[in-house]
Amino acid sequence: MAEVTLDTTSKRMISLVIPAFNEAGNIEVLVQEALDLLPDDLLGEVIVVDDCSTDDGVARLRALSAREPRLRVLRHAVNAGQSASVRSGVAAARYPLIATLDGDGQNPPGDIPALVAAYDPAGPQLVGGVRAKRRDTWSKRTASRLANALRRRILHDDCPDTGCGLKVFERDRHLALPFFHGQHRYLPALFRAYGAATAYVPIGDRPRQHGASKYTNWRRGLQGVPDLMGVRWLVMRARPVGAQEVS
Template sequence: MAAVSMISEGRPPVRLSVVVPVFNEADNVLPLLDEIERALAPVGGFEVIFVDDQSDDDTQVRLAPAVASGRLRVLRHRNRSGQSAAVRSGVKAARGEWVVTLDGDGQNDPADIPALFALVSAGQAGAPVLVGGIRKRRQDSLSKRLASRFANAVRQAFLQDGCTDSGCGLKLFRRDAFLDLPFFGAIHRFLPALFRAYGHPVAYVPVNHRPRERGVSKYSNWRRGLIGVVDLLGVYWLKRRTTRSAIIEDL
């Protein structure tokens, strides 16, 4: 898997990078970009990176003018690689100290980002290294809500990470801490547990959740559930085998 940037270097420094993985979301990408820019205008010093996981619709065509105008950076995978790989590609390319991720379907609300960023931007001792969104009044089908509730209960029983909604795509974290984690294909659903296993403070914030207005979901409950069982066991093993060490003195 590889990603190719569509924009040159030379931009001013930023502190916050917004990473949005997308696959066949042509009707959502520009409205979402507009919302991100409005939400973060008061914050300043941010960049937006869309990672296209080999869309075969008009996603690239829709994004091209925003790239040309400098509003946006776009990465495109050469092969279909999945959401976690898209998140990692975006984080590796990000120039901000902090990264916030959100889904490309428009259901996460960019207006929630400043509240997450406020928890970490003050730089106080003990501040969280990851802030996860907890979706209020989820606007999904009943079957999806029930499947998610069951999956979160099982995951919590194994991992005990204190997160009741690890599937929420809206998360903010420190870039270097994320890149220090071992990578695997479903890491985006287990970030709270992994950050805690690596000794990082974690916090959760209630966030808005909206119905999907355009496009169709790319996931099925059965497919996600079957894969999730294997992933959960792997993360449980990894959590038990992780040891934390700290450099006392750099000689």
């Protein structure tokens, strides 16, 4: 990827990164909603990272980008997962402040300004959304509560809802983190381990309108245990260091 020139004229303008995989029924509507709702002095660009989808979502987004210059569409050559999609979008971003949304449309774009307002370069450098009333099945809500409780006990990250896709954070801090498959679920713990402060803001949650979730409770559990142990090791070994030039 070519080197990115950051636009630092406004510290509060964001690159909105949306990972998507087979979300043709949701992604176009979500992007248009973000473009319509978010003010021009906040939203610098929308970057959708398509993770090698097999539907026509990319074709729809290309048509939208022809009339919406702030929309950029990236596409993975192979399916690489949500964490890789987020990282590709962040690496391509032209603004130093990032907001992320899940591509299924369940995170309301209208809640982004509240997270940006809570962000501060001096801390918190990551602000996460907390879904006040989840629009998922009872089994998913229960599994999420148990997983969040276990993760907080092991990682001490004080994050009430790490699975919420709506987050605001600093681009360079994200790119400096160790990368691995599943990283997006552990950003609060990793940001804290490497010297950043975190905060959380209540947001809305909406039912999925089209398609099906790419995750099941069984799949999350199988992936989550080794990931959790790996992140615990990273957190224990992390040594945030700052250096200043001596004049």
